[in-house]
Amino acid sequence: MNELVFFINNVVIAGSVSGSIYAIGAVGVTLIFSIMRFAHFAHGDMMTFGAFMVLLLTTAFPGAGAAFGVPSALILLPLAMALTALLAVGIDKAFYKPLRAHGVKPIVLVIGSLGVTLMLQGLIRLFAGTSGQSLYVDDRKEIFRLALPFEGARAPVVITEPQLYLFVITLVAVIGLHLFLNRSRLGKAMRAMSDNPDLAQASGINTNTIVAVTWVIAGGLAAIAGTLLSLDVTFKPDLSFFLLLPIFAAAIVGGVGHPYGAVAGGFVVGFAETLAVFNWSVMLRPFRDSLPEWLTQSGNLAFVGTEYKIVVPFFILVVILVWRPTGIFKGKVI
């Protein structure tokens, strides 16, 4: 039984946590690609920026959440989302739009976004420092220990407050995005522009508006992902930057340009990572007597060490690009 609890804690919960973060990040990346046709490498740092806004706001308004019984960071998240959306629109106006107006190749925009990455990271470092900081500025992180109602289950299932919020908010964000894209006039126009930008323009759709809406959504989602990630661990200026690879792997696995594919891809990559670093020797313990000795003797039976976790999305990326470059949902080839 304790093995099951161990599995739930280390795979089911941990995988869902990374999966949710990757999914929200990948949705933003995929939306930006489907409208502007370039890989937005500054997405990780837009996530960090969102978390940084939350850090600033919680420092400025301590106790904001106490009145509602939730962490201040969460109450101030919508404001941080708005600020990050504003930043995203501003960055587009300042850097990407002039490039698009010149009709440059997508690779120029990609390199441009690398420049934005460096700039954003530098700015955040300048103000936030380089060390890790808790986003729980004025309150404490709740940790729930749920004892399983089984005999012999000594260890509890452990889930933290930000993880619970992460699952709920991911669900709400995905359903909200689905409704937006399929029911609203602007959402449909966004899909139309992704399908055929020239025809969208010939239909009278203002493509500049759609671009702005895309940045608002991508920025808002980035703020959610960055904040919930920083709540789960700690805020660091380069935290989300290191998620760029798994996020792009998720977007490509799902099929670039497919928001649902990005969600699926996020969870595929998240679970692949946690399963790869999971110590399987624990799961073999109950069957120790019937298994050969060489299998049970080793105390650590993970596919890769935790410190090499990043090779997993890299490996997935290589495999998918070789075998099925359009991803699960037949997206575009970057």
Add this chain to the structure above:
Amino acid sequence: MPLLDARDVHGGYGGMNILNGVDMTIEADEIGVIVGPNGAGKSTMLKAIFGLLHVSQGEILLRGEPIHNLPPNKLVQKGMGFVPQEHNVFPSLTVKENLEMGAFLKPDNVKRMLKQVYEFFPPLHDKRHQPAGELSGGQRQMVAMGRALMAEPSLLLLDEPTAGLSPLFMNEIFEQVKLVNSAGVGILMVEQNAKQALAIADRGFVLAAGQNRFTDTGAALLADPEVAKSFLGG
């Protein structure tokens, strides 16, 4: 006052001129047909009218108002609809969503116009929840025309609406063009199937090398032995 009045239109891509002084006039409720050999500038002229190409000289008037070099979304607002020859539907959007996009600037129109478009093109009603990319070529053309009609244009520009269609569908499209026209929409279309197109045309324009070669009623052009010899294949 004519619905569309283009005078001495020059234009092209980059430094190269494709149109070297084209004149074109259509009254409201008329069908105009542009024919001519490949590279004569037929599609280019439509694009120039719809603001997709820079007009360097001359003028284009829509009901007396100059419209050359206005962006396409402005022209849609002024009552112009354009159906490109290729890539003229949103493949992943359903038929209904495609049509809704046509009325993007006039959201109040959607209900009423949907009904009217389904009356023009009954097959679209049955397929309204299907992605447009899954339809046959003829049905796609209906979606494309329907999308343009959703904004209630007074002038509809069609770029080779029958290209790549079997003769059966071709006749159907010509019938539908006539039907749309009889509902009060002026039509200007480019056609490869010159004889059939001129047969339904009130005005015909034979272009060659970016200039008007012959301009007359459709019937007169069909009867002209010189036009027949050089442009209609005898």
